Amino acid sequence: MGLPLAIAFAQAGRRVYGIDIDARKVALLSRGGSYIADVPSQAVADVVKSGHFTATTDYDALRACDAIFICVPTPFNAMRAPDLSFVVSAAEGIYPRLDRGHLVILQSTTFPGTTQEIVQPILERSGLKAGVDFDLAFSPERIDPGRADWTVTNTPKVVGGVTPESTQRAGALLGALGAPVHCVSSPRVAEMSKLLENIYRSVNIALVNELALLCERMNIDIWEVIHAASTKPFGFMPFTPGAGVGGHCIGVDPYYLSWKAREFDFYTKFIELAAEVNQSMPFHVVDLIEQALDRTHTTLRDATVLVLGVAFKRDIDDPRNSPAERVIELLMHRGATVLYHDPYIPVFEVGGNVFYRKPTKLLSQPLSEEILRKANCVVIVTGHRSVDYSFVVRHAPVVVDSCNATAGVSGNKQHVIRLGAPLPDDTGRLP
Numbered sequence: 001m002g003l004p005l006a007i008a009f010a011q012a013g014r015r016v017y018g019i020d021i022d023a024r025k026v027a028l029l030s031r032g033g034s035y036i037a038d039v040p041s042q043a044v045a046d047v048v049k050s051g052h053f054t055a056t057t058d059y060d061a062l063r064a065c066d067a068i069f070i071c072v073p074t075p076f077n078a079m080r081a082p083d084l085s086f087v088v089s090a091a092e093g094i095y096p097r098l099d100r101g102h103l104v105i106l107q108s109t110t111f112p113g114t115t116q117e118i119v120q121p122i123l124e125r126s127g128l129k130a131g132v133d134f135d136l137a138f139s140p141e142r143i144d145p146g147r148a149d150w151t152v153t154n155t156p157k158v159v160g161g162v163t164p165e166s167t168q169r170a171g172a173l174l175g176a177l178g179a180p181v182h183c184v185s186s187p188r189v190a191e192m193s194k195l196l197e198n199i200y201r202s203v204n205i206a207l208v209n210e211l212a213l214l215c216e217r218m219n220i221d222i223w224e225v226i227h228a229a230s231t232k233p234f235g236f237m238p239f240t241p242g243a244g245v246g247g248h249c250i251g252v253d254p255y256y257l258s259w260k261a262r263e264f265d266f267y268t269k270f271i272e273l274a275a276e277v278n279q280s281m282p283f284h285v286v287d288l289i290e291q292a293l294d295r296t297h298t299t300l301r302d303a304t305v306l307v308l309g310v311a312f313k314r315d316i317d318d319p320r321n322s323p324a325e326r327v328i329e330l331l332m333h334r335g336a337t338v339l340y341h342d343p344y345i346p347v348f349e350v351g352g353n354v355f356y357r358k359p360t361k362l363l364s365q366p367l368s369e370e371i372l373r374k375a376n377c378v379v380i381v382t383g384h385r386s387v388d389y390s391f392v393v394r395h396a397p398v399v400v401d402s403c404n405a406t407a408g409v410s411g412n413k414q415h416v417i418r419l420g421a422p423l424p425d426d427t428g429r430l431p
Contacts, residue, residue: 001107001141002071003029003039004152008177010047017054017061019093029055037317037344038145062097067173070094070106070119071141073248078353080255082111084118091122098126102134105159105170106187107141109194109253111260114138115187116162130162137161137170138187140194145247146316156180160190198253199271204239205250206274209281212241212420222420223404241420243381243402244281244323246312251278251321282326285402285419289331289377292398292417298376301335306365306375308392309382310342314403317344324348324381329356339375341367343386372396380405 002018010016020026025035032045047053054061062068072086087108094104104123106115115138120130130136139159144150157174159181161167171181184190208226215222222241230238245251254275258268286300293303310324311317319325324340328350331338340348342364352359365371367387372378372395380389383405390409393399393416399406402419409416414424 001143002069003034003036004143005069005071005107005141006053007039007043007047008152010050010052011043012176013052014176015052015064016047017056017065019056019059019061021057023057026055026057029053038143038147038151059093059097062094063099066101067103067105068094070104070108072108074108074110074252074256075248076252076255080259082256082259084110084114087114087118088122091119095123095126098123098128098134100128100133103166103169103173104134104136105173106136106138109140109198109249109256110191111195111256112188112191113260114191120162131166135161135163135166135169136187137166138190139170139174140190140197142197145318146313153178156182158182158184158190158193160184160187162187192257195253195257198249199257199274201239202245202250202254202278203270203274204237205241205245206277208239209241210277213284215420216422219422221418221422223407223418240404241402242281242323243285243327243419245278246320246322246324247318248320251275281402282323282330285323285327285379285381285400286330286334288400288402288417288419289379291423292377292400292415295415296376296398300331303376304337304339304374305331306371306378306396307338307340308342308367308378308380308387308405309384309403310340310345310348311382311384314382314384315344315386319345319348322382325350326355327379327381328362329353332356332360338362339365339371341365341371341387342382343384367392369395 006016006018028035029044032048034041034044070090072090075083077083106119120136124130128134137159139157142155156179159167159171161170167183171183175181212222226238229236254271258272261268290300293300307324307328310319310322312320312322328338333356340362346364348362350360377398378392378396379400381402383403389406393406393409393413399416401416404418406416417423
């Protein structure tokens with residue numbers, strides 16, 4: 001989220017410093033290169049050449065700035081508890097350079113209270129007071145990787161400051177990018193709004209995942225059901241099932257709120273149930289793989305499985321928290337040999353956890369007729385549009401499709417098992 005914001009401000013004529021602890025990223029940006037598919041290298045090169053953007057590892061660059069955005073990861077740990085170490089580290093890097101008149105805006109998705117309970121006390125170690133000597137606000141990022149229609153320059157912004165003046169100043173700065181700005185009464189409201197956006201998606205994905213499992217038992221095609229329901233012009237928004245949820249938002253943010261809620265003796269049962277359903281989907285995909293292998297009289301322990309797509313969503317180069325990670329770990333734990341192909345992810349790391357102890361680095365394989373025939377089963381986890389699924393179906397011995405990527409493939413598909421759909425040539429079930 002930091003780089004698109006930085007480049008957008010630089011393109012708007014502002015003088016921007018991009019600070020990162022990763023010297024490799026800084027070196028790449030300084031050469032005019034980009035490490036994010038949504039930000040073209042030419043865009044970086046142009047603002048570097050014009051002098052509007054400078055990448056550095058030196059926090060002292062903050063002394064030359066009027067406004068400071070904190071755009072760092074907010075992951076969770078192995079126990080699903082919030083990990084705010086990056087936020088804390090960024091705030092600790094800022095406060096020795098904080099000066100009167102500075103505006104600090106936290107953008108990282110987090111639980112309500114982070115801005116005022118975590119960031120503000122660290123910044124005030126400088127001897128300056130938030131809302132008096134410097135302004136402090138929260139404005140959640142709303143980046144959707146892979147989309148060209150909604151970007152940092154036209155997606156509406158939500159802003160909440162520690163004082164009305166902080167809110168107004170942060171809103172004015174963000175509004176300079178061109179998008180509408182919605183001001184709220186406090187950072188806590190802005191923080192909660194971001195969690196609501198993502199929990200809404202998590203809960204609805206869980207709903208359709210659960211219905212997909214039911215549809216398999218009832219011999220109904222969930223994909224046809226969703227298409228039919230989508231014809232209603234009001235009161236319905238389509239969500240689709242899959243191998244699970246991934247990325248930096250939907251699979252993480254609900255846990256931030258659940259963790260914080262326990263401080264108030266409140267248990268978010270609905271949210272946690274949705275997370276439980278979504279986390280179960282990789283296990284179900286492995287069950288479908290076993291069903292597919294049964295058709296070829298092959299056991300999982302003796303099988304080679306080719307996974308197509310390990311990014312957390314189609315047509316992007318981001319593998320964070322991808323459900324493919326868990327699918328692969330479960331397969332390897334059960335003895336399968338796993339290969340993968342993803343045109344966007346050349347290297348994919350799995351393991352080093354309770355699901356598969358050994359940290360393992362996999363390399364993307366070229367998608368050829370030879371590798372398709374070598375695999376006992378091909379499982380489509382992420383349905384990149386650049387993959388020729390007709391070619392896959394034609395040459396793979398058996399296919400498990402967890403995202404309906406093969407829907408447009410014509411011809412014989414009796415060896416294709418789709419998540420949420422009746423088994424091919426199924427007999428003896430309810431009509």
